Amino acid sequence: MPRETTRVAELAQLPPGHMAYVHVDGLPIALANVGGIVYAIGDSCRHEGGPLSAGVLIDDTVTCPWHGWTYSVRTGKALVPPIGIRVPTYPVTIQNGQIYVTIDWPDS
Numbered sequence: 001m002p003r004e005t006t007r008v009a010e011l012a013q014l015p016p017g018h019m020a021y022v023h024v025d026g027l028p029i030a031l032a033n034v035g036g037i038v039y040a041i042g043d044s045c046r047h048e049g050g051p052l053s054a055g056v057l058i059d060d061t062v063t064c065p066w067h068g069w070t071y072s073v074r075t076g077k078a079l080v081p082p083i084g085i086r087v088p089t090y091p092v093t094i095q096n097g098q099i100y101v102t103i104d105w106p107d108s
């Protein structure tokens with residue numbers, strides 16, 4: 001499975017408590033800065049595809065702007081029923097003030 005690490009944003013553009021939309025080769029990703037720790041999750045809400053990066057972030061919980069489903073940005077797990085729904089999570093590294101996200105792409 002090919003693994004790819006890509007620079008997606010500058011840390012200075014993502015203050016604590018904020019979210020940002022980025023993409024890697026068209027894969028939509030929501031970045032979230034929770035108290036200085038950056039997390040990356042799939043941007044598309046599992047309900048009807050709402051953009052989680054445009055949601056409200058409180059602590060480590062993001063609320064989808066369309067109908068209010070909530071997710072942990074740390075685990076990607078939905079915090080509302082039905083239990084078991086989740087969005088993908090991606091490893092984040094910070095180097096020299098730059099945010100990198102690692103994607104495991106499926107074999108093609």
Ligand code: FES
Nearest residue numbers: 045047050064067
């Ligand atoms: S699309 Fe996210 S709650 Fe409906």
